[in-house]
Amino acid sequence: MENDRKKLNASINKILKCIKNGDKNKMDELFLKSFNHFYAYALYRTYNKTKAEDAVMGMYENVLKYIDSFDPDKGGAGWMFKILNSLIYKSKYAENNQKSHEQTITEDIDIPKLNDVCETIGLKDAFSTLCDIDKKIIYLYYFEQRTLNEIADTVKLSVSAVHKRLKQSLKSLKKFLQE
Numbered sequence: 562m563e564n565d566r567k568k569l570n571a572s573i574n575k576i577l578k579c580i581k582n583g584d585k586n587k588m589d590e591l592f593l594k595s596f597n598h599f600y601a602y603a604l605y606r607t608y609n610k611t612k613a614e615d616a617v618m619g620m621y622e623n624v625l626k627y628i629d630s631f632d633p634d635k636g637g638a639g640w641m642f643k644i645l646n647s648l649i650y651k652s653k654y655a656e657n658n659q660k661s662h663e664q665t666i667t668e669d670i671d672i673p674k675l676n677d678v679c680e681t682i683g684l685k686d687a688f689s690t691l692c693d694i695d696k697k698i699i700y701l702y703y704f705e706q707r708t709l710n711e712i713a714d715t716v717k718l719s720v721s722a723v724h725k726r727l728k729q730s731l732k733s734l735k736k737f738l739q740e
Contacts, residue, residue: 572594592621616652
């Protein structure tokens, strides 16, 4: 599996170098070699076939548009993933921004209500190990499907701090449940 990924990355890198040097006909080859790889990732991130396809096609358009910024020493697949992630984020941000006009985030998350939800799905003991902020972050992210930016604004932390706390909380819950 690791070798397959390295081969794919090397192949993408080689094709992108050709495109950067002016051979725009290599876009077909790039598409054929990498579409399934990027589409699977986009589908995982968006949970929507149409949005995933749109994001991947937008990525290919941006590859051509921004090919001059491609650095062959840093790897082509990573560069393309950055473009794809940016498009997915912008799409989700636009969607959530539209939703935010329709719904507002409740500033006060009802922790007892969250505890009731956790008890219902059998996680009350696991959730009792988390602090209130971590519970709010998990609730907003998984139950209200809010973005990290929205959560960061609500709990008054940076986006990276919210992301880190979310990951640590999930590790803590997983560890607790495995015991």
